[in-house]
Amino acid sequence: MTIRFLLLVNKQGQTRLASYNEMVPLDERRQIEGEIVRKCLARADTQCSFVEHRNYKVIYRRYASLFFIVGVDAEENELAIFEFIHCVVETLDRHFGNVCELDIMFHLDKAHYILDEMVMNGAVVETNKAIILQLATQYVRSGEEAN
Amino acid sequence: MVAPAGAQKTKSKEFYDIVRLIGECKNKSDEDAIMRREVMLLRTILASPKLEKAKMKEYLIRLMYVEMLGHDASFGYIHAVKATHESDLSMKRVGYLATSAFLDENHDLIILIVNTLQQDLKNDNYLVVCAALTTVCRLVNEETIPAVLPQVADLLTHPKEHVRKKAVMVLHRFHQRSPDAVVHLHSKFRQMLCDKDPSVMSAALCALHDLILADPVPHKNLVPSFVSILKQIVEHRLPKAYDYHRVPAPFIQIKLLKILAALGVADKAASSEMYSVLSTALKKGDNQINIGNAIVYECVRTAAAIYPSPVLLEHCARVVSRFVKSHNNNLKYVGLDALSCIVNINPKYAVEHQMAVVDCLEDPDESLRKKTMDLLYRMTKSHNVEVIVQKMTEFLRSATDRHTREETVSRISELAERYAPTTQWFIDTMNAMFAIGGDVVKPAAAHNLMRLIGEGSGEDAADATLRASAVAAYLELLATKPKLPKVLLEVILWVVGEYGVLSGSTAAGLMDILCDAVEAQPEGNKVQAQAMTACAKLAAAGGAAATGTGAGGGECQLSEKAARLLARNLNSRSVDRQQRAHEIAALLREAPAVVAAALPPDASCEDLELDPALPALDAFVRKALAEGASPYQPTSERIAVLRAGGAAGEAAGSLRFDAYDAPTTAALAGAVYDPYVPNSAGG
Numbered sequence: 001m002t003i004r005f006l007l008l009v010n011k012q013g014q015t016r017l018a019s020y021n022e023m024v025p026l027d028e029r030r031q032i033e034g035e036i037v038r039k040c041l042a043r044a045d046t047q048c049s050f051v052e053h054r055n056y057k058v059i060y061r062r063y064a065s066l067f068f069i070v071g072v073d074a075e076e077n078e079l080a081i082f083e084f085i086h087c088v089v090e091t092l093d094r095h096f097g098n099v100c101e102l103d104i105m106f107h108l109d110k111a112h113y114i115l116d117e118m119v120m121n122g123a124v125v126e127t128n129k130a131i132i133l134q135l136a137t138q139y140v141r142s143g144e145e146a147n
Numbered sequence: 148m149v150a151p152a153g154a155q156k157t158k159s160k161e162f163y164d165i166v167r168l169i170g171e172c173k174n175k176s177d178e179d180a181i182m183r184r185e186v187m188l189l190r191t192i193l194a195s196p197k198l199e200k201a202k203m204k205e206y207l208i209r210l211m212y213v214e215m216l217g218h219d220a221s222f223g224y225i226h227a228v229k230a231t232h233e234s235d236l237s238m239k240r241v242g243y244l245a246t247s248a249f250l251d252e253n254h255d256l257i258i259l260i261v262n263t264l265q266q267d268l269k270n271d272n273y274l275v276v277c278a279a280l281t282t283v284c285r286l287v288n289e290e291t292i293p294a295v296l297p298q299v300a301d302l303l304t305h306p307k308e309h310v311r312k313k314a315v316m317v318l319h320r321f322h323q324r325s326p327d328a329v330v331h332l333h334s335k336f337r338q339m340l341c342d343k344d345p346s347v348m349s350a351a352l353c354a355l356h357d358l359i360l361a362d363p364v365p366h367k368n369l370v371p372s373f374v375s376i377l378k379q380i381v382e383h384r385l386p387k388a389y390d391y392h393r394v395p396a397p398f399i400q401i402k403l404l405k406i407l408a409a410l411g412v413a414d415k416a417a418s419s420e421m422y423s424v425l426s427t428a429l430k431k432g433d434n435q436i437n438i439g440n441a442i443v444y445e446c447v448r449t450a451a452a453i454y455p456s457p458v459l460l461e462h463c464a465r466v467v468s469r470f471v472k473s474h475n476n477n478l479k480y481v482g483l484d485a486l487s488c489i490v491n492i493n494p495k496y497a498v499e500h501q502m503a504v505v506d507c508l509e510d511p512d513e514s515l516r517k518k519t520m521d522l523l524y525r526m527t528k529s530h531n532v533e534v535i536v537q538k539m540t541e542f543l544r545s546a547t548d549r550h551t552r553e554e555t556v557s558r559i560s561e562l563a564e565r566y567a568p569t570t571q572w573f574i575d576t577m578n579a580m581f582a583i584g585g586d587v588v589k590p591a592a593a594h595n596l597m598r599l600i601g602e603g604s605g606e607d608a609a610d611a612t613l614r615a616s617a618v619a620a621y622l623e624l625l626a627t628k629p630k631l632p633k634v635l636l637e638v639i640l641w642v643v644g645e646y647g648v649l650s651g652s653t654a655a656g657l658m659d660i661l662c663d664a665v666e667a668q669p670e671g672n673k674v675q676a677q678a679m680t681a682c683a684k685l686a687a688a689g690g691a692a693a694t695g696t697g698a699g700g701g702e703c704q705l706s707e708k709a710a711r712l713l714a715r716n717l718n719s720r721s722v723d724r725q726q727r728a729h730e731i732a733a734l735l736r737e738a739p740a741v742v743a744a745a746l747p748p749d750a751s752c753e754d755l756e757l758d759p760a761l762p763a764l765d766a767f768v769r770k771a772l773a774e775g776a777s778p779y780q781p782t783s784e785r786i787a788v789l790r791a792g793g794a795a796g797e798a799a800g801s802l803r804f805d806a807y808d809a810p811t812t813a814a815l816a817g818a819v820y821d822p823y824v825p826n827s828a829g830g
Contacts, residue, residue, distance in 0.1 A: 014169075014178065018215050023251030030217040047512040048476035054550050077448075079441035079481050080401050086437075087391060105166050106158075109208055112244055116281050120316040121323070123353045124398045126346055128388050135309055138274050139240040 002122035003081070004056060006088075006115065007069040008104060013037045016066065016104050017111055021122040036060075040067055050078045061085045066101050084124055091118070091129050095137065113139050162205050169212065182218045185209065190222055203230055204238055207245040214249065224249045228259045231282075236274060239267075243282040252288035252324075260286070261294050268298040273307040280313035287317075289325045296321065296328060303335055308344035315339050315347060319354035326361075333358060333365075340372060345385050345396065348376070352402045359409045370410055370417050374424050377403045381424070381431050397438045400428060404445040411453030418454035425450055429462060437477075440470070444481045451488035463489060464496050471503050480518050483507060487522040497526055508538060516542060517551060524558050532566035536576055543583050556584040560592050570599065574617055578635070582624070585632020593634045597641050601751040614646040622650065625664050636664065636674050644681025645751060647688070654689030655706035658682045662708040675716060676724045682709040683731045687746040690739035703735045703742045 005024075008017040015033055024032070039051050040060045051058045053071070059081045060069045068085045072078075091114055092099040096107070104111050113136040118126050126132055165185060172178045189209060192198065207230060210223040227249055230242025250256055260282075267279035280302070283295055299321075302314035315336070322329045336358065339351035359366050379385070380396050380403075389396040407425070411418040425446055432442035447463040450456070467489065470482025483504070490497045497504070507519040520542055523535045536559055543555045559580050567573040577596045581588055600617055603610035621639040624631065631639070640661060647657040658681075665678045682705055690703030705713060716728035734745055772778060780788075 012173075013175075015215050023253075026214060026217060026219060043512075046476060048480045048514050050477070050480055050514050052514065052517055052548065052551060054548075077401055077441055077445050079437060079444055079477065080398065082477065083391075083438045083441055084398065102170065105170055106163065108211065109204075109241060109244060112248075113240070116244075120281070120284055120313065121320050121353065123316070125312070125316055125350055125353070127391055127396075127398050128346065130388050131309070131346060135274070135277060139237055139278070 002073050003076070003119055003124070004071040004073065004122065005069075006071075006119065007033060007036075007067075009033060009037045009067050009069060010065050010101060011037075011041060011067065016101060017108065017115075019112070019115055019119070021119075036069055036071075037067060040069065049082055059085065061089075063089060064100070066104075084127070087127050088115070088118060091132055094129055095133055107140075110136065110140050113137075158205055159202065162209065165209060165212070169216070178216060179218075182213055182216050186213055186218055186220065189213070189220070193223055193226055204241045207241050211245055211248055220249070224254075224256055228256055231260055231263050236272070236278075239275065240278050243278050247282050247285040250286060252286055257286060257288070257291065261291055264295060265298060268295060268302065273305070273310050276302065276305070276307075276310050277313055280310065280317050284313070284317050284320050287320060287324065289328075292321050292325055292328050300332060300335070303339060308342075308347055311339070311342060311344070312347045312350045315350035315354055319350075319357065322354065322357060337369065340369070340376075345389055345399070349396075349399045349402065352399065352406065356402065356406050356409070359406060363410050363412070367410060367414070367417055370407070370420050373403055373406055373410070374420055377407075377428060378424050381428050392436060392438055394432070394434070394436075394438050394442070397432075397442055400432075400442055401445045404428070404442075404449045408449040408452040411449070413454060415454045418456070421449075421453060422456045422459055426459060426462065429459075429466070433466065440478060440481070444470075444485055447485040448488055451485075451492060455492055460489060460492060464499075467496070468500065471500050476512055476515060479507065480515060483515070483518040483522050487525040490522070490526050494526075508542075513546075517546075520555065520558075524562070527562050527566065529566045529568070532562055533568065533572065536562055540576070540579050540583065543580070549587065552584055553587045556580060556587050556592075557589075559584075560595075564595070570604070570613055571616065573599070574613070575620070578620060578624070581632060581635035581638065582628070585634050588632070588634050590634065593638050596638055598752070600642060601645070601749075611649060614642070615649040617642055618646050618650045622652075622660065625660055630667055631664075633668070633674065636668060637677055639664070640674060640677040640681045644677075644684040645749065647681075647685055648748075654685040655704075655709075658685050658706040658709040661685075662706075662712050665712070672721070672724075675712065676721070676727055679709075679713060679716065679724070679727050679731055682706075682712070683735065684746050684748075686735055687739075687742045688748055690742055703739050705735065 003021060005018070005020045007015060007019075009015050013034060018029065018033070020029070036051075036053055036058055039053065039058070040062075043051070049060055051060070056071050056073055057076065057078065058069060058071050059078055060067050061082060062068075068089065070081050070085060072081055089099070092103075092111065095110070095114065096103040114132060117132040117136050118124065165181075168181050169178065172181060189206060192206065203226060206223070207227055210220040210227070213220040224246075227242055227245035230238055231246060233239050233242065246256075246260060264279050264283055267275050268283075270276055270279075280299070283299070287295065299314050299317050302310050303318075305311055305314065318329055318332055318335070336351050336354045340348055340355065342348050342351070355366065355369070377400060380400055383395050385396050389399075391397050404425075407421050411421055429443060429446040429450075432439045432446065443466050447467060450459045450463050463485070467482055467485045470478045471486060473479055473482065486496060486500060486504075504519060504522060507515050510516055510519075520539060523538060527535045539555055539559050539562075543552060543559070546552050546555060559576070563573055563576045563580075567576075574596065577592070581593070600614060603613070621642055624635075625639065643657060643661060648654065650657070652660075661678050661681055665674050668674055686703040686705050686709075713728050713732055716724045717732070719725045719728065734742060
């Protein structure tokens with residue numbers, strides 16, 4: 001009942017954010033990310049957002065040019081994860097204001113801090129946006145003040 | 148692409164330049180080139196004595212980019228570790244972030260941050276404590292747990308709820324890595340369940356779920372608590388901030404549902420405490436939006452897992468019905484899964500949706516087809532096994548993902564073995580499976596099939612018919628499809644070798660067919676060995692047949708092609724093939740009776756009796772001894788002779804310092820030479 005990884009990949013297959021719950025070697029990551037994105041791209045919009053890949057399941061959701069991709073174990077509730085992805089997007093949206101691919105790229109650290117508040121140990125640990133952002137923004141704010 | 152306004156405050160122009168470059172590049176090779184330059188640049192900067200500490204945050208993020216795009220940045224790991232020692236919060240946090248991204252729990256550099264983590268866990272600033280906890284969760288391993296366990300356990304009573312929540316998750320991680328280390332803290336998890344902060348309670352649910360999955364019994368007394376919490380959530384008693392799309396704490400609801408499922412399995416008492424809240428959750432969750440459907444789906448899974456309640460299950464069936472008939476493929480997918488959960492409780496649910504399920508089998512969406520296969524697999528019984536296995540075999544034909552193919556093949560084998568109506572059907576099914584799925588079939592499946600044919604049912608007539616039809620089917624396959632999967636070819640070679648003569652063709656004709664098949668095979672080498680043995684068996688049968696019909700001087704002969712196959716392998720690099728070739732050639736020169744004794748027909752399943760004393764060779768030994776051969780000396784006697792010193796008076800086993808005698812021709816002429824008896828060769 002675990003989230004194994006969370007990826008943001010654009011439709012050209014370029015990875016914009018990668019968070020792995022378990023250690024996966026670099027070259028294997030590239031391979032997996034490539035394979036999964038190709039699978040997702042090959043599917044039509046009307047087809048379901050769940051794909052089986054190797055011995056786990058992948059849930060993906062497309063927002064403009066970005067694919068949000070979550071890899072989970074077989075026992076996970078796919079529809080719940082599908083909505084969790086949307087929760088992540090809503091949280092990013094609340095912080096960045098109409099979040100886009102560029103925001104993530106220029107503020108990779110902040111995006112990670114937000115995610116770190118939401119997923120721990122491969123489990124969904126916090127979906128309350130106020131709490132998430134209260135913590136995540138503190139780590140960058142102090143830096144801004146210092147500069 | 149312009150850098151976002153106000154960004155100059157936090158990061159330098161170089162950072163925005165590199166990110167812009169990455170964003171603008173059009174293909175992988177451009178990106179690789181940019182990254183290679185970036186790696187060189189960062190290496191230089193980080194090695195320079197004029198390295199500016201203030202810019203380290205940026206460099207670390209750039210290093211993260213490098214690795215995210217697939218290039219190695221290990222030269223920078225140590226800087227990430229160093230950054231964690233800083234007192235400035237944002238620098239420290241980036242250090243922890245980068246370290247978590249770069250290292251894994253088994254990395255050598257972990258020991259360098261343990262001390263920092265220990266200190267940070269005691270820091271006055273709760274933000275520092277949280278950063279440390281998040282990192283511990285990612286990087287701890289069995290060895291480092293003891294170093295931080297006491298501090299983390301203390302943090303369970305920290306005034307800040309963020310800290311308590313993360314402390315629980317860290318302890319959960321400890322439990323996953325080394326259960327024994329936290330056995331004494333199990334009661335703490337139960338305590339944290341009652342924490343006044345819902346986030347902390349939710350974290351406790353994660354930990355308790357794992358404990359319950361491992362052993363539900365000690366936690367059955369928590370059923371009332373879980374039921375009560377779920378009830379409160381569903382009744383909107385949590386702060387509004389925990390709502391998602393107006394649904395109260397849906398992800399916590401789902402966690403609770405999973406826990407209840409684990410606790411209610413086969414337990415009537417525990418389950419009956421849950422029916423009421425499950426019913427409420429099901430009703431309230433049914434709101435047509437995705438997250439509501441997710442809750443409803445989980446309710447169905449829970450209802451199906453625990454001791455059944457007919458009323459609840461009827462309600463679930465109505466919901467499942469709606470999902471399966473939906474036009475939304477996500478709902479259909481989830482509906483099929485839910486259906487496969489309830490279908491074994493009451494098969495009538497499957498009947499109602501037969502048409503929808505059949506439609507899904509043909510759906511262009513591969514995920515739906517796969518889900519339908521899962522459903523069919525769960526539904527298989529002896530009355531529908533033939534249809535279902537046929538559908539699975541068709542599915543196998545179009546499936547491309549290796550894991551899916553392996554799973555399908557193993558399911559077909561399992562169902563065929565468990566429910567096969569007739570042996571003939573089993574053989575036909577296996578043949579089809581080998582032909583389509585030969586690349587993922589395990590060798591054990593092939594052996595099972597061969598054993599089945601070899602053992603037979605005990606009734607000679609029925610067995611003969613079965614084997615004859617198997618041979619006929621295989622010969623047909625060989626004729627129509629020249630290239631077969633290796634595993635299937637091995638089965639064919641064995642069956643035709645053993646029972647080919649039942650088909651009515653001549654031994655020689657069969658041998659030719661087999662040799663042709665082996666030629667056509669791309670990886671023909673290993674199967675050549677099997678082919679030779681098969682031809683030998685056919686020759687034995689052919690010779691026996693010839694003797695039996697009275698045609699005098701019956702000899703076991705190989706066809707021309709078979710003989711050529713043998714000749715090719717006499718010098719084969721493979722010891723196995725070389726040995727077989729020589730043995731078969733030697734064997735076939737003997738009289739047919741001998742050959743028949745060595746390769747008896749239909750004896751594959753008979754036990755071989757072996758007497759280690761090899762009495763059959765007694766005559767040979769007596770003859771040799773009579774001719775002057777020296778008798779066999781068992782090892783114990785040889786060692787005794789050595790210890791006794793021998794004729795030259797040397798101590799046994801000591802080095803010999805005088806030169807050996809020069810060899811004479813007599814010594815090499817063939818007398819028996821025993822190295823432990825000096826002068827035995829007469830030299």
